[in-house]
Amino acid sequence: MSRPQPDSAPYHHGDLRRTLVDRAIAVIEAHGVEAVSLRALARDIGVSHAAPMRHFPTRSALLAAIAKSGIRALLESAGKRLANPELSNVQKLRSMAEGYVVWAAANPAHHMLIRNQDVMRHADRELLEEASTYARLHEDLIRRAQADGWRSQQKTHEVFVEITALTAGLALLASDPIYRTVLPGQLEREEISAVLDRFMGTAD
Amino acid sequence: MSRPQPDSAPYHHGDLRRTLVDRAIAVIEAHGVEAVSLRALARDIGVSHAAPMRHFPTRSALLAAIAKSGIRALLESAGKRLANPELSNVQKLRSMAEGYVVWAAANPAHHMLIRNQDVMRHADRELLEEASTYARLHEDLIRRAQADGWRSQQKTHEVFVEITALTAGLALLASDPIYRTVLPGQLEREEISAVLDRFMGTAD
DNA sequence: GAATCCATGTTGCTACTGACAACATAGACC
DNA sequence: GGTCTATGTTGTCAGTAGCAACATGGATTC
Numbered sequence: 132m133s134r135p136q137p138d139s140a141p142y143h144h145g146d147l148r149r150t151l152v153d154r155a156i157a158v159i160e161a162h163g164v165e166a167v168s169l170r171a172l173a174r175d176i177g178v179s180h181a182a183p184m185r186h187f188p189t190r191s192a193l194l195a196a197i198a199k200s201g202i203r204a205l206l207e208s209a210g211k212r213l214a215n216p217e218l219s220n221v222q223k224l225r226s227m228a229e230g231y232v233v234w235a236a237a238n239p240a241h242h243m244l245i246r247n248q249d250v251m252r253h254a255d256r257e258l259l260e261e262a263s264t265y266a267r268l269h270e271d272l273i274r275r276a277q278a279d280g281w282r283s284q285q286k287t288h289e290v291f292v293e294i295t296a297l298t299a300g301l302a303l304l305a306s307d308p309i310y311r312t313v314l315p316g317q318l319e320r321e322e323i324s325a326v327l328d329r330f331m332g333t334a335d
Numbered sequence: 336m337s338r339p340q341p342d343s344a345p346y347h348h349g350d351l352r353r354t355l356v357d358r359a360i361a362v363i364e365a366h367g368v369e370a371v372s373l374r375a376l377a378r379d380i381g382v383s384h385a386a387p388m389r390h391f392p393t394r395s396a397l398l399a400a401i402a403k404s405g406i407r408a409l410l411e412s413a414g415k416r417l418a419n420p421e422l423s424n425v426q427k428l429r430s431m432a433e434g435y436v437v438w439a440a441a442n443p444a445h446h447m448l449i450r451n452q453d454v455m456r457h458a459d460r461e462l463l464e465e466a467s468t469y470a471r472l473h474e475d476l477i478r479r480a481q482a483d484g485w486r487s488q489q490k491t492h493e494v495f496v497e498i499t500a501l502t503a504g505l506a507l508l509a510s511d512p513i514y515r516t517v518l519p520g521q522l523e524r525e526e527i528s529a530v531l532d533r534f535m536g537t538a539d
Numbered sequence: 540g541a542a543t544c545c546a547t548g549t550t551g552c553t554a555c556t557g558a559c560a561a562c563a564t565a566g567a568c569c
Numbered sequence: 570g571g572t573c574t575a576t577g578t579t580g581t582c583a584g585t586a587g588c589a590a591c592a593t594g595g596a597t598t599c
Binding site: 163164165243246247248249251252259262263266285288289292293295296297298299300301303304307308309310312313314318322325326329330 | 367368369447450451452453455456463466467470489492493496497499500501502503504505507508511512513514516517518522526529530533534
């Protein structure tokens with residue numbers, strides 16, 4: 132009887148790790164991070180209450196891992212945009228910002244997770260360092276764009292703050308349920324484009 | 336013996352409600368929202384584990400009440416700025432934005448609380464309606480500023496999105512611990528002013 | 540001034556959760 | 570074919586939220 136019976140669940144789930152992550156994201160989308168419970172997930176999936184521990188030692192580790200995957204995706208996407216030789220430095224800045232906001236709009240729950248203090252508190256030091264590196268890279272890019280003549284009168288750090296704030300704010304408007312209900316209309320992709328174009332001066 | 340003995344705690348605490356709120360904010364500042372526990376608060380304060388229930392029926396209610404007080408303060412401050420007859424419409428817009436960002440910088444934990452999905456999920460409908468009213472008021476103000484000639488070419492909703500995003504983003508940079516560690520320097524008040532002036536065109 | 544009321548606090552309980560330890564299973568590897 | 574190890578299970582403990590029944594004493598009323 133090495134074949135698994137159709138009616139009895141096999142001893143090993145097969146891909147519990149991925150299943151846990153997928154279900155957790157679904158729960159977050161439906162009921163928020165607070166509602167994520169390892170035991171409830173295990174029940175839903177049909178494994179014992181301690182099975183998730185084999186993949187994530189703690190509840191925080193599960194949430195941090197999900198957040199981490201999101202940040203990784205963002206960093207990779209940003210890396211590709213930075214390496215695109217067809218873009219000017221200003222266009223690269225715009226492309227990075229757009230990539231972030233569009234991703235947040237497409238993955239609101241995932242984005243709110245990486246903006247969640249309690250979750251990020253348990254993130255790797257490694258990950259935080261990556262984020263710092265990203266910020267430095269960003270600032271260097273701004274410097275190069277300024278060398279090209281773009282906003283050359285302004286202090287680099289001030290431009291950095293402006294761009295970062297605008298991008299973070301747009302991402303928030305696109306993904307935060309409160310803003311999404313309060314905003315008169317939905318935040319459309321063309322609207323994001325228009326705001327960024329105007330801000331970067333790539334429209335005029 | 337109507338005088339309370341110095342060594343024995345009186346049966347009634349006196350101002351448990353305020354004490355709970357104050358301690359909770361301190362805990363949030365030190366260890367995050369996640370770390371707030373009604374029972375731990377009760378222990379620290381020296382009352383029984385069920386005493387907090389008399390003031391806040393649930394844990395969520397305590398957090399929501401704290402968040403609510405923050406939003407109330409913000410709305411009131413905005414109301415005053417709106418009513419200031421010495422300011423032009425554009426200056427009022429700038430003043431509202433600055434008030435929000437400066438408050439967030441001064442009360443980071445409180446601000447992160449009102450930006451917390453899990454907490455705001457338990458906010459009154461009443462409060463959400465107030466926030467919507469605020470948004471409509473804001474949009475009307477933009478319309479009047481446009482009638483004065485400011486950014487009259489742009490669509491009102493687009494300007495609204497820009498200002499809201501920039502303001503929310505600056506507030507995030509000023510209060511979110513992650514951004515505060517990632518940012519090369521601290522976000523100073525003059526920097527906030529400079530960014531807003533530039534954005535509003537009140538600098539040139 | 541005494542009787543009563545009720546806001547506030549207490550004790551005791553249940554259900555749920557995260558975390559840990561000891562044990563079971565089965566696929567992988569030698 | 571035998572062993573190793575990743576994965577899953579059962580059992581247990583401490584901490585927590587939430588509820589109910591009871592206690593206290595300041596405020597109110599007659």
